[in-house]
Amino acid sequence: NHLTEQIGDDFQKLYPGANILVATKKDFQKANRQQLFAKIATGNYDAVIIGHSQLGKIPVSKERQVMTIQSQIDDILRGIEELKKSEGSKFQIKAMERTRKSLQKQLDKLEKANQDDTLTFEQLGIDRLFVDEAHEFKNLFVATKLQNVAGISNSASQKALDLFLKCRYLDEKTGGKGVVFATGTPLSNSITELHTMMRYLEYDFLNNHGLQHFDNWVAVFGDQKTDWELKPAGNGFKERTRIANYTGLPELMSMFKQVADIRTADTLKLDVPDCEYQVVQVEATPFQQELVQELADRADAINAGNVDPTIDNMLKITSDGRKLGLDPRLIDPSFEDNPDTKLNRCVENVARIHAETAEDRLTQIIFCDLGVPHKAAEAAVEGEYADDAKDKKSIAEVESLEEECDFCVYDDIRDKLIVKGIPAEEIAYIHDAKTEQQKADLFDKVRSGEVRVLLGSTAKMGTGTNVQKKLIAVHDLDIPWRPADLEQRAGRIIRQGNENKQVQIFRYVTKGTFDAYSYQTLENKQKFISQIMTSKTPARKCEDVDQQALTYSEIKALCTGDERIKEKLMLENEVKELRVLAAEHRNTVFEMEDKIARFPEQKQKLTAILADLHTDREALRKLPIDPERKLPVFKITIGETEYTDRKEAAKALEDAVLAIKYADTPVKVGSFQGFDLSVTMHSNMMGGGMSACLQGAASHTTKLIESFAHNLHRLEAALYNIDGRIERTQDNLAKLRLDHAEAQKIVAEPFPQQEELDTKEQRLKVVTDELNQAAIEAKKNAPKREKTCYFERAKMKRDAARLTKKPRTAKDKAKRKDKKQGIE
Numbered sequence: 001n002h003l004t005e006q007i008g009d010d011f012q013k014l015y016p017g018a019n020i021l022v023a024t025k026k027d028f029q030k031a032n033r034q035q036l037f038a039k040i041a042t043g044n045y046d047a048v049i050i051g052h053s054q055l056g057k058i059p060v061s062k063e064r065q066v067m068t069i070q071s072q073i074d075d076i077l078r079g080i081e082e083l084k085k086s087e088g089s090k091f092q093i094k095a096m097e098r099t100r101k102s103l104q105k106q107l108d109k110l111e112k113a114n115q116d117d118t119l120t121f122e123q124l125g126i127d128r129l130f131v132d133e134a135h136e137f138k139n140l141f142v143a144t145k146l147q148n149v150a151g152i153s154n155s156a157s158q159k160a161l162d163l164f165l166k167c168r169y170l171d172e173k174t175g176g177k178g179v180v181f182a183t184g185t186p187l188s189n190s191i192t193e194l195h196t197m198m199r200y201l202e203y204d205f206l207n208n209h210g211l212q213h214f215d216n217w218v219a220v221f222g223d224q225k226t227d228w229e230l231k232p233a234g235n236g237f238k239e240r241t242r243i244a245n246y247t248g249l250p251e252l253m254s255m256f257k258q259v260a261d262i263r264t265a266d267t268l269k270l271d272v273p274d275c276e277y278q279v280v281q282v283e284a285t286p287f288q289q290e291l292v293q294e295l296a297d298r299a300d301a302i303n304a305g306n307v308d309p310t311i312d313n314m315l316k317i318t319s320d321g322r323k324l325g326l327d328p329r330l331i332d333p334s335f336e337d338n339p340d341t342k343l344n345r346c347v348e349n350v351a352r353i354h355a356e357t358a359e360d361r362l363t364q365i366i367f368c369d370l371g372v373p374h375k376a377a378e379a380a381v382e383g384e385y386a387d388d389a390k391d392k393k394s395i396a397e398v399e400s401l402e403e404e405c406d407f408c409v410y411d412d413i414r415d416k417l418i419v420k421g422i423p424a425e426e427i428a429y430i431h432d433a434k435t436e437q438q439k440a441d442l443f444d445k446v447r448s449g450e451v452r453v454l455l456g457s458t459a460k461m462g463t464g465t466n467v468q469k470k471l472i473a474v475h476d477l478d479i480p481w482r483p484a485d486l487e488q489r490a491g492r493i494i495r496q497g498n499e500n501k502q503v504q505i506f507r508y509v510t511k512g513t514f515d516a517y518s519y520q521t522l523e524n525k526q527k528f529i530s531q532i533m534t535s536k537t538p539a540r541k542c543e544d545v546d547q548q549a550l551t552y553s554e555i556k557a558l559c560t561g562d563e564r565i566k567e568k569l570m571l572e573n574e575v576k577e578l579r580v581l582a583a584e585h586r587n588t589v590f591e592m593e594d595k596i597a598r599f600p601e602q603k604q605k606l607t608a609i610l611a612d613l614h615t616d617r618e619a620l621r622k623l624p625i626d627p628e629r630k631l632p633v634f635k636i637t638i639g640e641t642e643y644t645d646r647k648e649a650a651k652a653l654e655d656a657v658l659a660i661k662y663a664d665t666p667v668k669v670g671s672f673q674g675f676d677l678s679v680t681m682h683s684n685m686m687g688g689g690m691s692a693c694l695q696g697a698a699s700h701t702t703k704l705i706e707s708f709a710h711n712l713h714r715l716e717a718a719l720y721n722i723d724g725r726i727e728r729t730q731d732n733l734a735k736l737r738l739d740h741a742e743a744q745k746i747v748a749e750p751f752p753q754q755e756e757l758d759t760k761e762q763r764l765k766v767v768t769d770e771l772n773q774a775a776i777e778a779k780k781n782a783p784k785r786e787k788t789c790y791f792e793r794a795k796m797k798r799d800a801a802r803l804t805k806k807p808r809t810a811k812d813k814a815k816r817k818d819k820k821q822g823i824e
Helices: 002-014 030-042 062-085 090-112 158-174 192-201 203-208 214-221 249-256 286-303 314-326 342-356 409-419 436-448 483-490 515-532 552-560 563-621 646-658 708-720 722-748 754-781 790-804 810-820
Strands: 020-022 047-049 129-132 179-182 222-230 237-247 274-282 363-367 370-372 427-429 453-456 471-476 502-510 541-543 636-638 641-643 667-672 675-681 690-695 699-704
Touching: 002 020, 002 047, 062 090, 062 158, 129 158, 158 179, 158 192, 158 203, 179 192, 192 203, 192 214, 192 249, 214 222, 274 342, 286 314, 286 790, 314 342, 314 370, 314 515, 342 363, 342 409, 342 471, 342 502, 370 409, 409 427, 409 453, 427 436, 471 483, 502 515, 563 708, 563 722, 563 754, 636 646, 641 646, 646 667, 646 675, 646 708, 690 708, 699 708
Parallel strands: 020 047, 129 179, 274 502, 363 453, 363 471, 427 453, 471 502
Antiparallel strands: 222 237, 237 541, 636 641, 636 667, 667 675, 675 690, 690 699
8 A cells, every 4th residue: 555655655746637536455355345346447547556365356258267377278278288108207297287277277266257337447448568577577487398397487376467467458459569567576586577568468479470489489599417426415416407508699688679778777767866885704613613624514315325315404594504604693593692703794784784873863774584583473464465375476576585583683782782882672574564654654654764783584674665765775684595685685775866876885705614605696687687677788698597506516516615616616606707708709610600601692693683783773764754743644444544643543553453362472563664563462461461572683572451542652762762771782782891990800800709718718627627636635634533413312302392483372372472561
């Protein structure tokens, strides 16, 4: 409600005379919905503003839903049939069969449902749909034979399908111009999301080019790669297929930019504050180093095949590594609270900034996705939040890595800030705002400076959190998986409406832990996305990156602390980039060589056309001139009859054209000014179509329309504008020669960074060999040490606590709530 009302107010300021309807949650309650739909259908509104969740409550007609689901089932059946013919994987066939059965159940349920009197979306008279934060609908159903391929999401949401149906309806109604999307993160984790956006916005274009099915699209632009890699369980190796590289990016983005206007920071001059990024690097405590070593021992055991994957695996190690980098107490609350952890460094910075900005009551945000407040401690949830269905969650919440632990990071930070003198009422959690109204009230308090420290997760405090007015600092306490999450966090403070001209973003990293790897993964993902979502021409090829657990070798590398490992990682990235540039240079050279090879033929062709145009111009100059029109005297022959009257000529031309029986075949109907005249009826043009060709030494073509009086003018223009054609052909010939000279120059030049690539490849080989040898020596000479089992003891304590834990009664919950409010 708060956001839709705010948008409505802004809309009214921009267009004071506009008639706007801002729908509320109350309007969409079952008792009021019919009245609202009738108001929309009959009212003369310029705009109707609703929330995402409300859009799904406006039904699409039953017929359209049945048609779409049946189309998806047909696609899957065709895919199953193709897999059977090619003797494809039985696993893939079974997976597709399960999807088909699920869709069939939806279809059966839909066909049995009674159509009530509710107005459908098609009946509301909507002409255009504007969707803000459009990435919320990216989980659109994909029918694909590429099952179990990394980077392809298998999740599908009902709200995405519902929006797709509405987009298809508006495409039909408006000729593909009825939908506008706005989003700051069209790509968050994989380039496959681009196909989803294209299906929403240019489905007919994809369909006309045979690219509406994902498998076809990825076959054109994707390069599949199958490698052997460690299983997530760590108990062996498996084949894994991924869309490793994407090619033809300039062509792909050219297609996408038919519907996309990409505006990056380098093209915008927004009135936002200047931001100083501060990476706060904290040394790992001795205990954290001990825990990291234990992770290395666990990885050794998994790699040796000595551990049941249900007991321990690489994903568990990665999760534990993220936690201990923040604070060991996330593993076990009884572990030490060392003042040198990054959590405590964050507390110090927040308290310092709070004191320094007390006069202006400036505010701060702390982002943390680990150790969030427990749901069990939350009060009863009302309204739409009572239903935690997937479709009612934001995409950030669906994909969130937010995690509860026995140790609550939020409570620890709050308690320490209070000890440092910050009043309790000035500290708030986003998790305590469970309804839209509570969120709106909390945001108002932050904007006014009443609440000066706000703690929250990326999922709950990203999109829609407009609290920037007094915001002076953002603290990224932990590290998310996706660049889009970091962008959303930064977007809370680097935002229009912030009264501060200089702001700070603190990012906390614990050295020698998994933090370094997490930021490296983020950097790689951001590089890949930046290659695609750019205002400039993208690179021809890029490598995709998806979310993954650390491998055995990466875990071991992080645990050794050898500086050469950092050098190796940097060299790998640099060599990879240089190899991409070298490949691009080779591709360019190949293209230029092709251009050079085609040059003689193209030059000869343009020269011949130019000579023919000169010949035809000389023929036209010999025609008698009408002194009034300053053009050749009108004369046309249709069949065997010559016409000088334009009206009679138009009728005769129309009759001759209507008599043509065959499509796509030129038929001679006469001559014009001594040039043979033929007409072609086209079958593949939208709504049919006609074209005419006047043949002299050269061909002069023009499209025809239904008005044959105007068609006579078109025939004249095709001939009499010959000077313009000659000039354009001369320009094309000059450009061809210039391109040829440039192509020869490019082919003659070697790759300018070849020496740098050779040097870094050689150094990478040396460092890799040294590290491999060092690992062998270390293993041989390693002193015997007693292995620790902190993680195992912590797990046993958690398991024991769960077994002895009694269900919380309503009385217990009330007491806990009273304690939280300071009543007890």
